[in-house]
Amino acid sequence: MEVGQMQRTWVEYTKSLFREGFLDGQFTQLQLLQDESNPDFVVEVVSLFFEDSERLLNDLTRALDQQIVDFKRVDAHVHQLKGSSSSIGAQRVKNACIAFRNFCEEQNSEACLKCLQQVRQEYCLVKNKLETLIRLEQQIVAAGGSIPIEELSFQGYKVKL
Amino acid sequence: MESCNCIEPQWPAEELLMKYQYISDFFIALAYFSIPLELIYFVKKSAVFPYRWVLVQFGAFIVLCGATHLINLWTFTMHSRTVAIVMTIAKVLTAVVSCATALMLVHIIPDLLSVKTRELILKNKAAELDREMGLIRTQEETGRHVRMLTHEIRSTLDRHTILKTTLVELGRTLALEECALWMPTRSGLELQLSYTLRQQNPVGYTVPIQLPVINKVFSCNRAVKISPNCPVARIRPFAGKYMPGEVVAVRVPLLHLSNFQINDWPELSTKRYALMVLMLPSDSARQWHAYELELVEVVADQVAVALSHAAILEESMRARDLLMEQNVALDLARREAETAIRARNDFLAVMNHEMRTPMHAIIALSSLLQETELTPEQRLMVETILKSSNLLATLINDVLDLSRLEDGSLQLDLGTFNLHAVFWEVLNLIKPIASVKKLPVTLSLAPDLPEYAIGDQKRLMQTILNVVGNAVKFSKEGNISITAFVAKPESLRDPRFPDFFPVPSDSHFYLCVKVKDEGLGINPQDISKLFTKFAQSQSSATGNSSGSGLGLAICKRFVNLMEGHIWIESEGLGKGCTAIFVVKLGILERSNESKHPFMPKVPAIHGQTAFSGLKVLVMDDNGVSRMVTKGLLVHLGCDVTTVSSSDECLRVVSQDHKVVFMDVCIPDGFEVAVRIHEKFTKRHERPLIVALTENTSKVTKENCMRVGMDGVILKPVSVDEMRGVLSYLLEHRVLFEAM
Numbered sequence: 001m002e003v004g005q006m007q008r009t010w011v012e013y014t015k016s017l018f019r020e021g022f023l024d025g026q027f028t029q030l031q032l033l034q035d036e037s038n039p040d041f042v043v044e045v046v047s048l049f050f051e052d053s054e055r056l057l058n059d060l061t062r063a064l065d066q067q068i069v070d071f072k073r074v075d076a077h078v079h080q081l082k083g084s085s086s087s088i089g090a091q092r093v094k095n096a097c098i099a100f101r102n103f104c105e106e107q108n109s110e111a112c113l114k115c116l117q118q119v120r121q122e123y124c125l126v127k128n129k130l131e132t133l134i135r136l137e138q139q140i141v142a143a144g145g146s147i148p149i150e151e152l153s154f155q156g157y158k159v160k161l
Numbered sequence: 162m163e164s165c166n167c168i169e170p171q172w173p174a175e176e177l178l179m180k181y182q183y184i185s186d187f188f189i190a191l192a193y194f195s196i197p198l199e200l201i202y203f204v205k206k207s208a209v210f211p212y213r214w215v216l217v218q219f220g221a222f223i224v225l226c227g228a229t230h231l232i233n234l235w236t237f238t239m240h241s242r243t244v245a246i247v248m249t250i251a252k253v254l255t256a257v258v259s260c261a262t263a264l265m266l267v268h269i270i271p272d273l274l275s276v277k278t279r280e281l282i283l284k285n286k287a288a289e290l291d292r293e294m295g296l297i298r299t300q301e302e303t304g305r306h307v308r309m310l311t312h313e314i315r316s317t318l319d320r321h322t323i324l325k326t327t328l329v330e331l332g333r334t335l336a337l338e339e340c341a342l343w344m345p346t347r348s349g350l351e352l353q354l355s356y357t358l359r360q361q362n363p364v365g366y367t368v369p370i371q372l373p374v375i376n377k378v379f380s381c382n383r384a385v386k387i388s389p390n391c392p393v394a395r396i397r398p399f400a401g402k403y404m405p406g407e408v409v410a411v412r413v414p415l416l417h418l419s420n421f422q423i424n425d426w427p428e429l430s431t432k433r434y435a436l437m438v439l440m441l442p443s444d445s446a447r448q449w450h451a452y453e454l455e456l457v458e459v460v461a462d463q464v465a466v467a468l469s470h471a472a473i474l475e476e477s478m479r480a481r482d483l484l485m486e487q488n489v490a491l492d493l494a495r496r497e498a499e500t501a502i503r504a505r506n507d508f509l510a511v512m513n514h515e516m517r518t519p520m521h522a523i524i525a526l527s528s529l530l531q532e533t534e535l536t537p538e539q540r541l542m543v544e545t546i547l548k549s550s551n552l553l554a555t556l557i558n559d560v561l562d563l564s565r566l567e568d569g570s571l572q573l574d575l576g577t578f579n580l581h582a583v584f585w586e587v588l589n590l591i592k593p594i595a596s597v598k599k600l601p602v603t604l605s606l607a608p609d610l611p612e613y614a615i616g617d618q619k620r621l622m623q624t625i626l627n628v629v630g631n632a633v634k635f636s637k638e639g640n641i642s643i644t645a646f647v648a649k650p651e652s653l654r655d656p657r658f659p660d661f662f663p664v665p666s667d668s669h670f671y672l673c674v675k676v677k678d679e680g681l682g683i684n685p686q687d688i689s690k691l692f693t694k695f696a697q698s699q700s701s702a703t704g705n706s707s708g709s710g711l712g713l714a715i716c717k718r719f720v721n722l723m724e725g726h727i728w729i730e731s732e733g734l735g736k737g738c739t740a741i742f743v744v745k746l747g748i749l750e751r752s753n754e755s756k757h758p759f760m761p762k763v764p765a766i767h768g769q770t771a772f773s774g775l776k777v778l779v780m781d782d783n784g785v786s787r788m789v790t791k792g793l794l795v796h797l798g799c800d801v802t803t804v805s806s807s808d809e810c811l812r813v814v815s816q817d818h819k820v821v822f823m824d825v826c827i828p829d830g831f832e833v834a835v836r837i838h839e840k841f842t843k844r845h846e847r848p849l850i851v852a853l854t855e856n857t858s859k860v861t862k863e864n865c866m867r868v869g870m871d872g873v874i875l876k877p878v879s880v881d882e883m884r885g886v887l888s889y890l891l892e893h894r895v896l897f898e899a900m
Contacts, residue, residue, distance in 0.1 A: 026877045026879075029879045029880055032796075033792045033795075041792050045785060045789060049785045080782075080783055083824075084785035084786060086876065086877055087783070087785045087789040087790075087876070087877055088789065
């Protein structure tokens, strides 16, 4: 595939991610931070996000498996996950975390388990999407092209807390 | 003489034939000679005949033919050679002319025929023009009728006359049997018969407005033919023998003043219509013509306009009457007020002198008495006298001050003064009383609060003292905290007080002072009365309110004079209360003010180089968050160090760091800020501390301010926002985002 077509695919794919709510304006900010002095910024942050999230999800599973659930700890973990996902712009994960925290406050373990499922699901989805996106970017760079960030004309994608 | 032309009659029986031929030839010649004469006669009579010379030719041809035939007469009998020659010549000439004429006719006849077709066309055109003339005439008639009707309708501004005239004129112009106007009732659900042509006072028929026929008429802006049997048309008993006349209905928009907006002039969006019903005479076999319908539509529109003019006029007359009444009342009130003010001023003048003199005497003599030898009982009594008279003196002074304030005769004494010192002095004054009541008082001044300011020091102190005094007075327990900081103009615009418009400027700043206590609190309903003179809340349970009721009123006046605003918030009795006031003070420009090395001389909104090398510290326990914030700041050119815990932060932070960004959601986040303040006591050594939080609540912001943070930023933050924040921060050294 030649570079122009790959770039177009990348643009379409990215736009679809935004449209479907997987990512929000924060992700764009990350993309803007990537430049010649920092060429792998996005990849680094995304990898860190994956590591962090896996660890947190495991911790959460363990914490919710206990006989007596320590909701404070659960809440702390979810808070971390929410922070990470909002820093990276993973909108759906963040929203799931917000719902999760509400149930933690209510100390409702049934609902918490369900939320955990939800969060895990969203995380898997966004992980796939991001991995695909990164692969696309690597292909473009390998073929000698550049990532056409300016083609994603954003208006109103920024979501303010 | 073989060529003798004597022809012997060969057959005697032929004599009859010859006789007939003779006679015929004679008549032919006669006819031939008379035809040109006739032609000439008639052509002479007609004014226009284009082909005169053709006529001549034709005439010649005929004459010669006639001549030929005439000469023929002589050839029946014996004739001489001359006759023969003449005959021959005549015949030759005739031949020539007739051939020429024949040739000419080929040319002429098509022309003549075309004249005929042209004539036909012209006749058709004339008929058409006649028809058009008829139409124009009818239109002109209609126009004339409309103008006349309009003139009649618009010549009056009285509603009833307008409508009556309309009906009368329409009836006359169109020779109607009946004409009626149905107006919508107040409820808008029915149409009521309001005016008719023939009946003088129509009985109040009503029909519901939702009938299909009415909807049909209302939804169309043309005159609509309706059935004579529908309810709106059956207003009188049917008088004719065969057929009721055709009925037409048209809607009359009832325009409202608010419909006349220039912007949507072409579409008059109006919901209310009246219905005009017109009936042709019964048994007349008359039909509604197009021009009559047009007339009706135009009239309906004109009526609508005329009615609205009448309505507008009515309204404006009413408004004018109202205004006049109000004017009179206001005048009266003004005069009464003036009288009252004069009376009060007289009273005050008396009070000023007369009451102060004895007061001073009492106070002076009581103090002197105190110095002498007294028994304990006597001492007690004298002290009480002194206290009471001091109180009385204060009251008198307050009242006088207040009246001067209200007169507008009080002016602020502006001067340069030490703002910080004012607060410390108030604190010193109030500490004794507070410690007696065991109420801890804390004062926190924002680091950006200027040391010196321009304003009225005495009255500012009076205000602060009064407010703090109230807090102490009305608390039996709990903390009293005084905070003072520079308020950002946008956050001052309080929707509860729309009259307060702080205008930011380079030479002034707005000082905001908050005094919070955990004492008796105030019933939210009484808050509005607090600032009124002499009004005391009836529900003060303990009855220890020793206020004169004037303190806050005076404060409010002072604050207003300083172009500020004061208000009190309380959640209820027993829940404490917060008094807040904002005043405008002048900024003292000092030439030797130390400039921060990173004070941007260029607009630092664009251009990342303004921050190049700026050392910052980022504290966040979330790895991803930390990385993103670091990336952001690196992108802007800063030199970033990251730490993930408060201990690490305290270890690493140094004088070189200019800004510390900390996520306040981590435990001990706020503690760190306090520690940093303790570590760097001098203001110019301490890094600016900015909180990063996802939480927008007031509580968080207040907590941040309380521990001495310089700013709060909401996560997640974009590159542009961070750039703006950094530049603002470095310039102003404080940033509290507007809520």
